Amino acid sequence: MIKHLRSAADLDAATATLILDTAAEMAALSGREVKKLPALRGRTVVNLFYEDSTRTRISFEAAAKRLSADVINFSAKGSSVSKGESLKDTALTLQAMGADAVVIRHPASGAPHRLAEWVDGSVVNAGDGTHEHPTQALLDAYTMRSRLGRLDGLKVAIVGDVLHSRVARSNVLLLTTLGAQVTVVGPPTLIPLDTAAALAEKTQVSYDLDAVLPDSDVVMMLRVQTERMQDSYFPSAREYSRRYGLDMRRMRRLPEHAIVMHPGPMNRGMEIAPEVADSPRSTIVEQVANGVSVRMAVLYLLLGGK
């Protein structure tokens, strides 16, 4: 087993599949009366959050607690972090506390890589800057597999601000590793140069959402921040929504079996219409539930739980 999960690129197909299979077992166990497993009793998991992300933190916290780990939440607010303590000094503190795993969310790309040099425990990337969010990609893959029965050969469109999206990067890497065919879709300003060369050679690029939809098994809508308008990535929210938003008209272009995903939080009316988000094709609520099982599997496997 790998020691850290800093990037979806840390996972080969066998390891990723093991995590998904383990997550399925975790989900089955969690469904029972007794929600706690003793697997990580006596182990310490630190949630080190430099960004507000209640949903991700709660998901990791629930995962660790269901495995009976001791959980320490170390958030930027109200701790020495906000007083300007360096990541290295914080790492040394966590080291002294005997952290077996550190789950880190950080606004700077690569912060988990730095942290891994300074602590002995496992490092789990819970979102770093505009880089990656590998457990999100794992829960997305898990959701696709449970809805559609497979990942190999699946056609997945990832739509929106790929340039700034850690969800997109991790998904392109992981889904390609697992045999899916990924197309990234968005305005050229938000699709990074050399996407295929940079991430996965098989990745396709399209600027035309309508053309991609009829041949997609999965369409994943990314959150688009309206502030990007100020930097001239697109002219207006209205134009963005018209060209790249998923509304009912566009959803009808999808094949019958196709699903609609969104990592949340959504801008309803911007990248996704409310009636699409709430439709039976939408997996958005499932994604949240699956997040806990997948994170249980990650912590369990990284920490060598028995």
Place this chain on the structure above:
Amino acid sequence: MAYLLKGVSILGAAPTDLAIVDGVISDKAPDDAQVIDATGLVALPGLVDVHTHLREPGREDAETVETGSRAAALGGYTAVCSMANTSPVADTAGVVEQVWRLGREAGLVDVQPIGAVTIGLAGKQLAELGAMADSAANVRIFSDDGFCVADPRLMRRALEYVKAFDGVIAQHAEEPRLTEGAQMHEGEVSTRLGLTGWPAVAEEAIIARDVLLAEHVGSRLHVCHVSTAGSVEVLRQAKARGVRVTAEVTPHHLLLTDELAAGYDPVFKVNPPLRTRNDVEALRQALLDGVIDVVATDHAPHAVQDKECEWSYARPGMLGLETALPIVLSVFGEKWDLIADRMSIAPARIAGLTGHGGDLSAGTPANITLVDPSARWVVDPAELASRSRNTPYAGMNLPGRIVATFLRGEATVLDGKAVK
């Protein structure tokens, strides 16, 4: 003290004896001259760096004029041009004279201050360039390095104004609107790492504009740390047209690539950023062709806490003085005429340092670097004389050891050690 370098190879030529008497190179040594067995050693004119950050005043925790001078001497330098981005900024006669005086007191290399182009490097209003030129520091190179003089009108005026005292503007070519938040070279690797890209065109656009401005007003332009293949083409065309432009390349841009950012270790963060293999090849060829005139270190010491952190929060810059010649040797081999020109003669000419960059003939000032090209050494950050440790070459095995450095006939380095 007089010296006799016995059996020395001047620029790779057949072994001969070279005498140093009363600060100048001489045909004959007196009987009491200290004899140095220079068998197998190569003598070069003392190296000259047109781009050094000595950090004093302001960041004496990272480097001082004295520690930087020692690093320079150990790297074979006899003169360095210290950049103006200190605190306070070297934008007045007072500050440049202070740095110049500190250099004299350290006495290890000639420290030639560079003056800021604009007050506080803010890019708004010209600093008193004439006052700095007329000061004891005798400033001839002006630069806002760290920042680009982005306003085209201000750049035009600066280029024109310094003609009165044969000054030159050294431009840090970076269109600021194209590099907002930039962290590394824009390309495959930045996409993979999720770091904001610094596109090559942001450098090339400014160089293209500036060579046109320099041509228009008939002034001299110097381009700092050229880093892209596209910039080389712009310079090649400008030089062919007869524009008075000179350019420098750093050792790190001649050797390292953006792939090194993959581990997010900010020791590889520098501005302009490390580029691609294709850029490295183009820069090497440009230095060989003379399209790029000089190798300059852009020696940029940083305190530990400014590098042991997240990539995006780290300061850009790398140490360079003690490794420059070995890097150039490892890239180009023992091309001694090329090395002497690009690392001593041409930089001395650009900086107007008349006592430096000589031809080692009798009667010229004895600014000499003595190199053992067959010695190899492993870079250990802790062993460097700089106050900082941010070398990107840690653990590398490099050719070429500086055995001795002479500044106007006085040894600043002997047996590979600084004399003070």
